[in-house]
Amino acid sequence: MEKDDYIPLFETQEAKGRMAYRLSMFLCICLVFWYIVSYLPGEGEEGRWAWIGLVGAELWFSLYWVFTQSVRWNRIYQRTAGDVDIFVCTADPTVEPPVMVMNTVLSLMAYDYPPEKLSVYLSDDEASHFSKLWLPFCKKFRVEPRSPAAYFSTNSEPLDPHPIRAKEWSSVKHKGFPEWGLGSNDHHTFLQILIDGRDSNSVDMEGSPLPTMVYMAREKRPQHHHNFKDGAMNALLRVSSKISEGQIILNVDCDMYSNDSQSMRDALCFFMDEKKGNEIAYVQYPQSFNNITKNYIYGSSIRQIYEVDRIFVNFFISWFGWLWGPLYIGTGCFHRRDALCGKKYNGNNPTKTLMEEKKAENDRKVEESISELEERLKMGLKYGCPVEDVITGLSIQCRGWKSVYFSPARKGFLGVAPTTLPQSLVQHKRWSEGDFQILLSKYSPLLFGHGKIKAGLQMGYYIYCLWAPNCLATLYYVAIPSLYLFKGISLFPQISNAWSIPFAYLIIAMYTYSLGEFLCFGGTFQGWWNDQRMWMFKRTISYLFAFTDTLSKVVGVTKSAFVITSKVSDQDVAQRYEQEIMEFGSSSPMFSIIATLALLNLFSLFGGIKRVVMQMEADVFQQLGMQIFLCGFIVVINQPVYQALFLRKDKGGMPRALTFISVISALLACVISLL
């Protein structure tokens, strides 16, 4: 299109004040020449040849100086000129405490990036007030990490006993964190520019400009579906397009504070790369957390490569990097606005292809129906899927864009990982449910992605899309061989039979490999073991709930919801989390299934061992040996469940009613299996 549509991502600025210097230099060179030529000793005079040599040298230097000026003549400073919009979504002030949101916002406002080019969009206010204190503080003392809570928790004392610093430190520590106002669920759009970066009065205590900061609460009506985070993001896209229209958008969850003030510049390098930059739609940072214990009990924590809880996502997106196609995982992601808003990748010749695109669009307009048009114009994030991030990333990739996974040594963002078992299971339920919905929708990677993305990438998406259906096979393996053990019927080869070798090999090799990998990346044995337990819980509980909920949604019984992960916990719950003791202290239907499965295996193991001991036939162990091992493994891994059921006295133990129900159900299952 026309030149006016071109918005540069970097700007070129000429260095000023060099002309006078050049002129004076030039003048002096001329004078020197004038002198040496006019005073050149005459024929026969002493030093004539030396003088001539001098002229030669001068000539050379002058020439050389001119050469040096060829590169210096047009000396420019190039610096990033891309306006960047930052979107922070917060939804629930009880599980997402305002002070945490404020932390996140302030850490983002303090990016080492021209403040006039930075706009932060958020859904709650008051933070701007505190920022007037916090920002100059950060800049003055180069505080890292630039989030007040993280800073004050890691630095109980100022780093050096500088008197001014110490004074400001305590002043900021005690003045901050004002109270926060709460909203209702039935209101008009509320939009306020808290800090207008274009206004010359928007400066901090020291007169440095502040980034623009916009607060938005989109319109909400009880009778209208507000589409969760996707709805909020799309509202922010629309609002920001009228205010700052940054060509790059950084999206973070409200708990994901910036841990590195340089991330902005790092990320922009990818978009600005001369050869590859054009085709990159987003740069995804790994999801990292600041509250991980040594042997994190609710997922895994292999530092560097794996990231807690989203172990699979992060591990695989780093591999997806090979395919230029890491997934968008909702937070810590820098987007190209165009790509996020539904634009197709046009190849490396934007002008020409844009014309073609325009023509194609005109043709299309003639053909397509109103509903098709509406569908196409529904830009931004995809609605109606609990993993709006993954489906949006997929559709961006299917429009021809590439993406980058960037995991620098210093973590770019740190957030809050779930600190209780139900939280973790519910989060995984949401993810596996969303991914399964993608599989059943028209965005199914195989069909939708056909011919648009690489086969490897399509397959990669299936890793997540098939999480939910995974529950069936897992449940089968956790329950059936054990019940048959109870019954005394063999399902696997005899121990001495050669056929048992491949079974044994698969299991031993798989676990050895995964343990080796875990330890190599700095994990602990206990951490790995906890991770195995969580995989079993997720596969049998989260995926099961996701699977059944998705199917009931397909037949129209339920609607999927977005259950927000809590970022706070009671003091004693938090303490148990620190001590790595699993939390079962609420009556969740999830727990009754966990407990029933654990007890069922316990009873089966007793039953099996009894058979071996009582019947005294060597044959029984031969027959049932593998089932005994499998059942024994399940029992050992469920050890915290038995403790919670029968031994624990603290509030994190299993509620009595749940214990009762689970014992009855497990006994029933065993009895029924005998029939």
Ligand SMILES: O=c1ccn([C@@H]2O[C@H](COP(=O)(O)OP(=O)(O)O[C@H]3O[C@H](CO)[C@@H](O)[C@H](O)[C@H]3O)[C@@H](O)[C@H]2O)c(=O)[nH]1
């Ligand atoms: O109606 C809603 C619900 C959630 N959120 C925000 O969405 C973010 C993510 O919610 P959280 O409960 O923390 O979910 P997680 O499971 O931790 O989030 C991961 O998974 C989500 C998809 O399931 C992605 O949206 C997230 O970006 C990704 O970090 C938070 O900032 C929420 O405030 C909203 O703005 N509106």
Ligand SMILES: [Mn+2]
């Ligand atoms: Mn979260």
